[in-house]
Every structure is written in C-alpha cells, then in structure tokens.
Amino acid sequence: MVFSHVVQLPEKINELKYFGNLKEKVIDSGLCSHCGTCTVICPVYGIQAGDKPIEFPDWEKECIDCGSCVKVCPRWDYKPLSGVGDYIELIAAKSKRFSGQDGGMVTEIMAAALEMEVIDASLFVDRDEEWRTKIVTIRKPKQLEKGTASGTKYSFADVMPEMRKAVFRARKGVGMVGTPCMVSGLRNIQSEVTSFRENVKLAVALFCTENFYWHQLRDFLANKEIDLRKAVKTDITKGKFIVTFEDGEEISFSVKELDEIIPSGCKFCIDFTGIESDVSVGSVGSDAGYSTVIVRSKTGKEILDFIREQGYADFGEADLTAVEKLANFKIKKNRKNLEGI
Numbered sequence: 641m642v643f644s645h646v647v648q649l650p651e652k653i654n655e656l657k658y659f660g661n662l663k664e665k666v667i668d669s670g671l672c673s674h675c676g677t678c679t680v681i682c683p684v685y686g687i688q689a690g691d692k693p694i695e696f697p698d699w700e701k702e703c704i705d706c707g708s709c710v711k712v713c714p715r716w717d718y719k720p721l722s723g724v725g726d727y728i729e730l731i732a733a734k735s736k737r738f739s740g741q742d743g744g745m746v747t748e749i750m751a752a753a754l755e756m757e758v759i760d761a762s763l764f765v766d767r768d769e770e771w772r773t774k775i776v777t778i779r780k781p782k783q784l785e786k787g788t789a790s791g792t793k794y795s796f797a798d799v800m801p802e803m804r805k806a807v808f809r810a811r812k813g814v815g816m817v818g819t820p821c822m823v824s825g826l827r828n829i830q831s832e833v834t835s836f837r838e839n840v841k842l843a844v845a846l847f848c849t850e851n852f853y854w855h856q857l858r859d860f861l862a863n864k865e866i867d868l869r870k871a872v873k874t875d876i877t878k879g880k881f882i883v884t885f886e887d888g889e890e891i892s893f894s895v896k897e898l899d900e901i902i903p904s905g906c907k908f909c910i911d912f913t914g915i916e917s918d919v920s921v922g923s924v925g926s927d928a929g930y931s932t933v934i935v936r937s938k939t940g941k942e943i944l945d946f947i948r949e950q951g952y953a954d955f956g957e958a959d960l961t962a963v964e965k966l967a968n969f970k971i972k973k974n975r976k977n978l979e980g981i
C-alpha cells in the first residue's frame with residue numbers, strides 16, 4: 641500500500657526563502673504582533689523573540705525553507721478577530737487563595753487546573769528586579785503563594801518560545817497564559833502540530849489593549865524619574881498608567897503618553913478579549929480587587945465549577961457593557977490601520 645501525504649505550503653510573495661517572506665510581509669512591514677509562534681515551530685531553532693523585533697540571524701544561510709513559520713503566523717494571512725466572542729459564563733471573581741493583579745483569578749484558574757490534574761505544568765510570566773520578563777514553569781499551586789509570577793508585566797514575554805520544551809515534557813498537559821495574539825498563535829500551531837493539539841490543555845487569554853518592549857518602557861519611565869527597580873506593581877486602569885512602590889506611594893500619568901512607544905504590531909490588533917481562549921481574564925468589567933472571567937470552553941467551565949465547589953473564590957456580577965465598551969474602543973482605535981493590509 642502506498643501512503644501519500646501532501647503538505648500544502650503557503651504561497652510566497654517573493655523569491656526568497658520562507659523566512660525572507662515572513663520578514664518582508666510581516667516583520668519589516670510592522671504587522672508582526674511579536675506573539676513568538678514562529679520561534680516555536682522553526683525546526684532549526686533559528687528564529688528569536690526576546691525584547692526586540694523577531695529576527696533570524698543569518699537566515700539566508702540557515703533557513704531550510706520549510707514554510708512552517710509562515711504557516712503558523714497569525715499575521716501572514718491575517719483575519720482580525722474582535723469583540724467579546726462566544727462564552728458560557730461571564731463573571732467577576734476574586735481568589736481567596738492567591739493575590740494577583742486584580743482578583744488573582746488567572747493564578748487561581750491555573751492552580752485549580754494543576755490540582756484537578758488537567759495539566760501538570762503551567763507557564764507563567766515572572767520578572768526580575770528590573771521588571772524584565774522571564775518565564776517560569778509552575779508545577780505545584782504552592783509555588784504561586786509567594787513571589788512575582790502573578791501580576792501583570794507590561795512587556796513582551798517569551799511564552800511561546802518556551803512552549804516547545806513544555807509540550808514535549810508534559811505528562812498530563814500544559815497550561816499557558818498569554819495575550820490574545822499569543823493565543824491565536826497557539827491555535828494555529830495546534831492545528832498544525834499534533835503534540836501541541838494534544839498537550840496544551842488550557843489557554844488563558846488576558847484582556848489586552850497593547851503591550852510594550854521592556855527597554856522602551858523602562859527608558860520612558862526613567863525619563864520621568866520612575867525607577868522600576870523600586871516598583872511593586874504597574875497597572876493600566878481608567879486611562880492611567882500607575883506605578884506603585886514598596887512604601888505604598890503611587891505615580892500615575894495618562895496612558896496616552898505611552899502612544900509613542902506602542903509597538904507597531906499592536907496597532908493592527910482589534911482582539912481585546914482573546915476570543916480564541918478557553919478562558920479570558922481582565923480587569924475591566926469588575927470592581928477593584930476582582931477579575932472579570934469569561935469562560936468559553938468545556939475545560940474552562942469544569943475548572944471554574946471546581947473553584948466554586950472548593951470555595952476557592954468569591955464571585956460577583958461582571959459588567960458586560962464595560963467589557964464591550966473597551967473591546968469596541970480597541971476596534972475604533974486600530975480599525976483604520978487595518979485598511980489596505
């Protein structure tokens with residue numbers, strides 16, 4: 641018997657190798673969201689993310705022209721997603737076990753998933769003293785009781801580059817937390833690669849208006865004499881960027897001032913809630929100290945029901961209109977940039 645398997649390669653836009661195509665159409669054009677999905681799939685480990693635009697040093701020589709990077713890139717054949725999306729439940733919640741950026745619900749959801757053995761590893765975005773992002777693998781809820789793995793870091797993080805290792809090491813499954821673009825990248829790679837489809841069991845998206853390069857945010861804040869090394873929390877809320885220090889002092893300024901350092905790729909995004917996730921979590925739509933939780937999948941629902949049964953969180957009503965308002969604001973802000981791409 642003869643088996644034939646035909647892999648459909650994407651159509652090129654130039655004569656170069658595939659990475660040269662990705663570079664021209666997505667990276668150099670400024671469309672790239674920096675989700676990092678291309679770094680995961682590159683079979684020669686050539687593509688790099690980090691605190692700089694996506695690059696592949698010496699790609700003319702090293703790229704094997706397999707087309708994988710182009711195949712999984714959410715911005716190659718870009719079909720922008722938007723809105724609140726389909727959901728089973730939308731609720732405000734606050735973890736009783738963990739503190740976090742808002743209600744600590746992302747941390748709670750991952751801890752519950754570990755306890756339920758839906759997953760045996762979860763990738764979190766931790767930080768160093770200067771707020772540079774670093775990825776940590778959480779295997780036990782206890783690891784989340786202290787430290788800085790919870791909480792929002794307003795900088796790109798190498799979640800996707802770390803996914804490959806996590807997926808291959810998984811015994812039960814992997815949970816990931818990411819911005820909406822990362823979740824879109826994950827879904828693309830899951831449709832191409834069986835191990836990702838089978839092993840990534842839970843994807844939590846964070847509501848997102850924009851992200852930043854760490855060095856640009858640090859320099860911007862340094863110009864305002866804000867030293868991130870002394871900060872314990874950074875937050876964007878109600879149009880303000882707020883930095884909180886160890887002694888409780890706060891400095892805030894209009895988030896519009898950050899427009900000059902918004903990475904180009906974020907200006908093409910209209911997906912505020914991360915509609916391809918299992919669960920989306922954000923700040924808007926809930927009282928202070930609570931997270932807005934949008935449950936979309938059966939797995940997400942089982943985890944939230946477990947949290948309820950165990951009494952791990954307090955619940956309240958979330959304001960759908962407030963979420964829709966910010967989702968629509970993002971569409972209005974960036975729709976023009978999508979014309980003609």
Ligand SMILES: Cc1cc2nc3c(=O)[nH]c(=O)nc-3n(C[C@H](O)[C@H](O)[C@H](O)COP(=O)(O)OP(=O)(O)OC[C@H]3O[C@@H](n4cnc5c(N)ncnc54)[C@H](O)[C@@H]3O)c2cc1C
Nearest residue numbers: 740741742743744745746747764765791793922923924931
């Ligand atoms: C760049 C960015 C922009 C955001 N913009 C908005 C917004 O405009 N409106 C809004 O309502 N909410 C926004 N959020 C989400 C919000 O800040 C909180 O993360 C969310 O409400 C969850 O709070 P929590 O207490 O439940 O999470 P926690 O329990 O504190 O957990 C936070 C989780 O986020 C992960 N994380 C932290 N930083 C990053 C990062 N850079 N990339 C990927 N994962 C990360 C951590 O690993 C952790 O798993 C944004 C988040 C990010 C990362």
